[in-house]
Amino acid sequence: MAVKQILCRTFATKSTFNRCRSPKLPMAASETSKTQLSGPAMNWSAIQTCSQGPSVSSLKVKWRKDKRMDDVMDNDKRWKLCIKVVREILKEPGQVIPLRYMEKRRERLRLPVKVTTFLKKNPGLFDIYMDRIKPKTQPVKFLRPSDRLACFLEEEKKIKEDNEFLLVDKLKRLLMMSNDKRISAEKLIHVKRDFGFPDDFMSSLVPRYTNLFRVVGTPGDNPSYLELVSPDATVPLSNIERRAHEESRKNGSPPNPAFVVRLPPGMRLKKEMMEWTRNWMERPYISPYLDARHVDQASAEMEKRTVAVIHEILSLCVFKRMAVPILGKFCEDFRLPNAFPKIFTRHPGIFYLSLKGGVKTAILREAYDNAELIDRDPLVVIKEKFCQLLKEGYEEQIKKEQMRKAAILQEMQLAAIRNKDIGVISDENENVTTDDNARDECSSAEEGFEEQAEEEPLKKTEMLKEMQLAATRNRDADTIISEYIDPVHG
Numbered sequence: 001m002a003v004k005q006i007l008c009r010t011f012a013t014k015s016t017f018n019r020c021r022s023p024k025l026p027m028a029a030s031e032t033s034k035t036q037l038s039g040p041a042m043n044w045s046a047i048q049t050c051s052q053g054p055s056v057s058s059l060k061v062k063w064r065k066d067k068r069m070d071d072v073m074d075n076d077k078r079w080k081l082c083i084k085v086v087r088e089i090l091k092e093p094g095q096v097i098p099l100r101y102m103e104k105r106r107e108r109l110r111l112p113v114k115v116t117t118f119l120k121k122n123p124g125l126f127d128i129y130m131d132r133i134k135p136k137t138q139p140v141k142f143l144r145p146s147d148r149l150a151c152f153l154e155e156e157k158k159i160k161e162d163n164e165f166l167l168v169d170k171l172k173r174l175l176m177m178s179n180d181k182r183i184s185a186e187k188l189i190h191v192k193r194d195f196g197f198p199d200d201f202m203s204s205l206v207p208r209y210t211n212l213f214r215v216v217g218t219p220g221d222n223p224s225y226l227e228l229v230s231p232d233a234t235v236p237l238s239n240i241e242r243r244a245h246e247e248s249r250k251n252g253s254p255p256n257p258a259f260v261v262r263l264p265p266g267m268r269l270k271k272e273m274m275e276w277t278r279n280w281m282e283r284p285y286i287s288p289y290l291d292a293r294h295v296d297q298a299s300a301e302m303e304k305r306t307v308a309v310i311h312e313i314l315s316l317c318v319f320k321r322m323a324v325p326i327l328g329k330f331c332e333d334f335r336l337p338n339a340f341p342k343i344f345t346r347h348p349g350i351f352y353l354s355l356k357g358g359v360k361t362a363i364l365r366e367a368y369d370n371a372e373l374i375d376r377d378p379l380v381v382i383k384e385k386f387c388q389l390l391k392e393g394y395e396e397q398i399k400k401e402q403m404r405k406a407a408i409l410q411e412m413q414l415a416a417i418r419n420k421d422i423g424v425i426s427d428e429n430e431n432v433t434t435d436d437n438a439r440d441e442c443s444s445a446e447e448g449f450e451e452q453a454e455e456e457p458l459k460k461t462e463m464l465k466e467m468q469l470a471a472t473r474n475r476d477a478d479t480i481i482s483e484y485i486d487p488v489h490g
Helices: 002-008 027-032 067-074 077-090 099-104 115-121 147-162 164-177 185-190 239-251 271-281 300-316 324-328 342-346 380-489
Strands: 126-131 140-145 182-184 213-216 225-228 321-323 351-354 361-364
Touching (some): 067 351, 067 361, 077 099, 077 380, 099 140, 140 147, 147 164, 147 380, 164 182, 164 213, 164 225, 164 300, 182 185, 185 225, 239 300, 271 300, 300 321, 300 342, 300 361, 321 324, 324 361, 342 351
Antiparallel strands (some): 126 140, 213 225, 321 361, 351 361
């Protein structure tokens, strides 16, 4: 806790640790500095510094993952992917494209799913309709922006028009930080979305401020530069200096520009590292808008100035972050050292280096509280409105799905009722048929008994006659036998 309190407060006095140290630390101190008291192990190497010399600390810090800051990148995955697909379709002639053409661009757009699956997961962005690619071909599915998306695009344009002064100020500050007060137009176009510039700002925004900007060369040619017409004599205040002046007005004390240092949870520093950090923090703040050509690249002052430049660039970004490879394109313009990425790990309380998505991204720690952006740029509302569009489309899809399921359930219930009624009628018909059959069987039995009763006397008469005839034949036979036997014996 004591370490964090020391790092998070503003150092206003001269350092009591400004003393020359030997180039090499004792072995015991060097080995001890490589360990951490809590959390994952951090590999702190020995540092060599001297307040009277120009050398910069060679401190090496092992990168440490911060899940809360990585959530910042994870939360924007869906939004970024949707924006990428929207821009791809808006670039097409008439802002329409066959669905199968989009399917072929999946790899370039890095779509993890099929386009049809993407559309189902993000409803409300596009309308699907049938049309012909050529006059005599069969109709195929086409995509076009939905009415909801068209309304958002108009709203986005209006928000940027309302904040045009802010966009002009950002562009002006970028040029003022550069060495020659000019930057390649190609580089500026490459980072236009990081700072919130319109897609066509070189042709729509810049020509309206000829008193501030001038294009050297023809846009699209190589090279083409945007430069300030007449740089201001007064140096503008950086984001850190503005904050220091605001605190000065509140407290009545002299302004003291200082970086806000917020160490990751669980990180504690050894005594040697704490002293180095205190010494570095107490060095005079160097404005990123001052000409730093006279500052030695290997000096501690140059590192202080480099941190100030990167801090200011990230402060001008809409979401207070930027990909390190893109930032590296401006090394020559802003006089950044080639090894500037080491600054992000050497100052873990000021920056965080995210590795999400396979791309190193520098994030300004003080702009976020956990994964929530607290230092809000006015253009952040554009993202919020787009996310609201996605949410409305998703809720509408859920509502339609619920209505469809309710209709199916109702139809099943009606079918069950109809089947039940048919069963009752069948049972009644079956009962009526059974009764009729029983009555028919009874009638048949009675008729049979009557017929049997009528036939019984006749049968008896016939049997009696047969018995009489049989008796007569027996008597006749006895007579013949007796007549035959008597002569033989005689």
